[in-house]
Amino acid sequence: MANEILEEHINSDYKYGFVTDIESDNAPKGLNEDIVRFISKKKNEPEWMLEYRLKAFAYWKTLEEPNWAHVFYPKPNFQDIIYYSAPKPKKELKSLDEVDPELLKTFEKLGISLEEQKRLSGVESRIAVDAVIDSVSVKTTFKETLSEKGIIFCSFSEAVQEHPELIKKYMGTVVPHTDNFYAALNAAVFSDGSFCYIPKGVRCPMELSTYFRINASGTGQFERTLLVADEGSYVSYLEGCTAPMRDENQLHAAVVEIVAHKGAEVKYSTVQNWYPGDKEGKGGIFNFVTKRGICLEDNSKISWTQVETGSAVTWKYPSVILKGDNSVGEFYSVAVTNNYQQADTGTKMMHLGKNTRSTIISKGISAGFSNNSYRGLVRIAKGASNARNFSQCDSLLMGDKCGAHTFPYIEIKDKSGIVEHEATTSKIGEDQLFYCKQRGIDTEKAIGLIVNGYCKEVLNKLPMEFAVEAQKLLAVSLEGSVG
Amino acid sequence: MLTIKNLHASIDGKEILRGINLEVKAGEVHAIMGPNGSGKSTLSSVLAGREDYDVTEGEVIFNGKNLLELSPEDRAREGVFLAFQYPVEIPGVSNVNFLKTAINEIRAYKGLDPMEAKDFLALVKEKQKLVELDGKLANRSVNEGFSGGEKKRNEIFQMAMLEPKLAILDETDSGLDIDALRIVAGGVNKLKSKDNATIVITHYQRLLDYIVPDFVHVLYKGQIVKSGTKELALELEEKGYDFIKEEIGA
Ligand SMILES: Nc1ncnc2c1ncn2[C@@H]1O[C@H](COP(=O)(O)OP(=O)(O)OP(=O)(O)O)[C@@H](O)[C@H]1O
Ligand SMILES: [Mg+2]
Numbered sequence: 101m102a103n104e105i106l107e108e109h110i111n112s113d114y115k116y117g118f119v120t121d122i123e124s125d126n127a128p129k130g131l132n133e134d135i136v137r138f139i140s141k142k143k144n145e146p147e148w149m150l151e152y153r154l155k156a157f158a159y160w161k162t163l164e165e166p167n168w169a170h171v172f173y174p175k176p177n178f179q180d181i182i183y184y185s186a187p188k189p190k191k192e193l194k195s196l197d198e199v200d201p202e203l204l205k206t207f208e209k210l211g212i213s214l215e216e217q218k219r220l221s222g223v224e225s226r227i228a229v230d231a232v233i234d235s236v237s238v239k240t241t242f243k244e245t246l247s248e249k250g251i252i253f254c255s256f257s258e259a260v261q262e263h264p265e266l267i268k269k270y271m272g273t274v275v276p277h278t279d280n281f282y283a284a285l286n287a288a289v290f291s292d293g294s295f296c297y298i299p300k301g302v303r304c305p306m307e308l309s310t311y312f313r314i315n316a317s318g319t320g321q322f323e324r325t326l327l328v329a330d331e332g333s334y335v336s337y338l339e340g341c342t343a344p345m346r347d348e349n350q351l352h353a354a355v356v357e358i359v360a361h362k363g364a365e366v367k368y369s370t371v372q373n374w375y376p377g378d379k380e381g382k383g384g385i386f387n388f389v390t391k392r393g394i395c396l397e398d399n400s401k402i403s404w405t406q407v408e409t410g411s412a413v414t415w416k417y418p419s420v421i422l423k424g425d426n427s428v429g430e431f432y433s434v435a436v437t438n439n440y441q442q443a444d445t446g447t448k449m450m451h452l453g454k455n456t457r458s459t460i461i462s463k464g465i466s467a468g469f470s471n472n473s474y475r476g477l478v479r480i481a482k483g484a485s486n487a488r489n490f491s492q493c494d495s496l497l498m499g500d501k502c503g504a505h506t507f508p509y510i511e512i513k514d515k516s517g518i519v520e521h522e523a524t525t526s527k528i529g530e531d532q533l534f535y536c537k538q539r540g541i542d543t544e545k546a547i548g549l550i551v552n553g554y555c556k557e558v559l560n561k562l563p564m565e566f567a568v569e570a571q572k573l574l575a576v577s578l579e580g581s582v583g
Numbered sequence: 584m585l586t587i588k589n590l591h592a593s594i595d596g597k598e599i600l601r602g603i604n605l606e607v608k609a610g611e612v613h614a615i616m617g618p619n620g621s622g623k624s625t626l627s628s629v630l631a632g633r634e635d636y637d638v639t640e641g642e643v644i645f646n647g648k649n650l651l652e653l654s655p656e657d658r659a660r661e662g663v664f665l666a667f668q669y670p671v672e673i674p675g676v677s678n679v680n681f682l683k684t685a686i687n688e689i690r691a692y693k694g695l696d697p698m699e700a701k702d703f704l705a706l707v708k709e710k711q712k713l714v715e716l717d718g719k720l721a722n723r724s725v726n727e728g729f730s731g732g733e734k735k736r737n738e739i740f741q742m743a744m745l746e747p748k749l750a751i752l753d754e755t756d757s758g759l760d761i762d763a764l765r766i767v768a769g770g771v772n773k774l775k776s777k778d779n780a781t782i783v784i785t786h787y788q789r790l791l792d793y794i795v796p797d798f799v800h801v802l803y804k805g806q807i808v809k810s811g812t813k814e815l816a817l818e819l820e821e822k823g824y825d826f827i828k829e830e831i832g833a
Contacts, residue, residue: 130615338584353769531671532673538665539681539682539688540660541688542688554675555675
């Protein structure tokens with residue numbers, strides 16, 4: 101199946117690079133307390149939310165940008181960014197007919213349907229979508245269907261209005277505003293994102309997904325996602341990202357928090373395809389994201405799967421705090437860098453509870469002049485008896501001008517803990533390529549085939565629709581990287 | 584079908600093939616024998632289009648086309664198949680998926696639509712039987728963790744699936760047990776027709792008991808120094824290569 105897809109995409113460049121011509125409502129450039137107030141006011145937020153933002157902003161001002169990651173880029177000028185941009189009109193939309201047709205076209209081009217009927221009659225599966233363009237959620241589908249089960253799936257700003265008790269209870273509990281530079285910035289200026297709550301004992305009947313799209317120029321995107329899975333519930337959540345091609349670098353600094361209660365399971369999958377910049381390394385998104393989940397209570401499970409092909413610079417470590425006994429954390433990652441892209445990505449598994457388990461499978465693929473680093477921490481705290489971790493970090497190099505780096509950190513404070521780490525580095529072999537060609541398969545297709553094979557363990561973890569998209573992306577991202 | 588004229592090829596400036604001449608007609612089986620390092624695998628690699636080798640002189644015509652001008656994949660699509668002496672592993676890519684890609688690429692080259700899934704599966708079943716390949720192997724990653732013999736058998740399975748016009752088998756018999764040898768040779772024979780041709784590279788006369796060649800050639804230091812019928816193979820088996828060396832005054 102991979103191949104038909106490859107075939108159709110093999111000659112396409114970054115196909116999401118269009119700009120939609122919609123009017124937007126912007127904040128003035130720059131960042132100060134007034135901007136924070138402006139955003140809060142635009143969102144008609146309650147006082148407690150504004151206070152939270154201001155506290156985060158005050159803290160952010162005391163911080164300096166981190167520089168420990170193996171990435172090199174011109175530091176963003178934080179006064180040169182627009183922190184709020186909303187597509188007009190901003191009135192509450194009751195039906196799809198009220199959505200700006202240009203906006204609908206955008207999502208059509210992305211292959212995402214905002215029309216529930218279409219999805220319902222579709223043969224495959226149903227996906228509820230929250231579409232976030234620039235900083236604002238424009239449409240959430242299937243809300244009613246979900247609410248019958250008590251599931252809340254809406255934009256973050258709506259949740260602030262409609263479910264303040266849940267937001268107050270959970271926001272910032274996994275990624276506090278003091279966590280790091282970008283988390284503090286996000287807490288101060290985030291404009292929207294998705295919120296999801298799955299009640300006790302409910303298995304969410306469809307995939308929930310958020311599509312993020314940066315459109316306006318000169319803007320930063322700071323979205324915030326909060327996912328709460330109550331006792332014994334299950335949800336699979338997908339996240340996709342694209343942006344137009346622009347010469348300048350745009351900043352994306354998101355925060356994702358996941359809370360899994362007793363026996364709950366959350367699967368969080370990302371296909372990240374922000375604009376990576378051109379072949380000379382000009383433009384592209386700076387993707388500085390803090391993602392963390394907590395297995396708060398016993399027998400819960402959080403699983404991160406990511407396919408990272410986009411962005412000029414990526415700085416991202418989806419992590420799990422394994423607090424409950426017998427809880428499970430997983431991280432499956434494919435990170436592809438080509439041309440002048442740089443990625444520093446990995447995970448942290450913090451074992452606090454007894455009999456906790458974590459698995460890390462990381463596949464890095466570097467091509468062109470790119471740099472790809474895996475950075476991972478496995479910590480087994482004192483008292484986390486019988487904790488286990490298995491880590492496997494593989495790097496695949498294409499050509500000899502790119503770099504692959506592995507930085508595994510292991511801290512074991514409990515003697516009963518067992519951590520296994522395996523790492524390999526390989527090159528796409530001329531032998532493999534020739535073997536494929538001898539069977540009639542050309543170079544580009546052969547690379548697609550070999551790379552998809554190499555990433556299989558991770559791709560297998562993605563929901564079907566996403567796996568297909570991811571396979572295409574892998575092939576397209578590596579186009580022209582050999583020969 | 585295949586005409587090789589005065590073919591010279593070198594690698595890193597070292598000349599390995601030093602003027603090969605060979606004519607293979609449709610329906611024929613040619614055996615190439617020769618001591619280690621004489622250039623047998625080099626010849627098959629050059630025919631298949633491996634870029635590491637520089638062809639410095641000569642020409643190769645395959646069904647009226649200048650083979651040396653075609654890319655390796657186009658040669659394959661034109662019907663040249665090489666069963667590798669050392670088959671390559673491709674982790675994570677199932678044999679079946681690999682072959683489906685190959686078949687559809689070849690079909691696309693010929694202007695045909697991709698094969699229907701059910702036709703493809705039927706073909707897999709049929710050919711699997713032909714070379715008595717374990718069904719599990721067809722679904723496993725290409726050659727990954729296969730035993731030496733399994734890899735060789737898989738090459739013949741692929742050949743059966745792709746139905747080439749010219750198959751070059753580079754020491755497909757080495758590493759096969761006696762039963763496997765018979766099965767693989769039987770598979771090759773069943774695939775033989777008046778429209779296709781086979782070049783078998785081997786060190787052992789034994790294989791030629793099963794796959795009976797029309798011609799046997801001896802490759803020595805990059806040249807075909809002697810050609811004959813299958814009796815030549817028997818003679819070689821008996822006397823070794825020394826008598827040839829004497830004959831040509833080497
Ligand atoms: N990449 C290379 N660099 C240098 N020499 C090479 C290279 N590849 C092949 N050769 C040399 O070319 C000669 C012919 O090798 P080839 O593999 O064609 O021999 P062969 O007849 O197939 O031998 P065997 O019976 O052992 O399979 C050998 O001397 C070998 O060392
Ligand atoms: Mg050889």
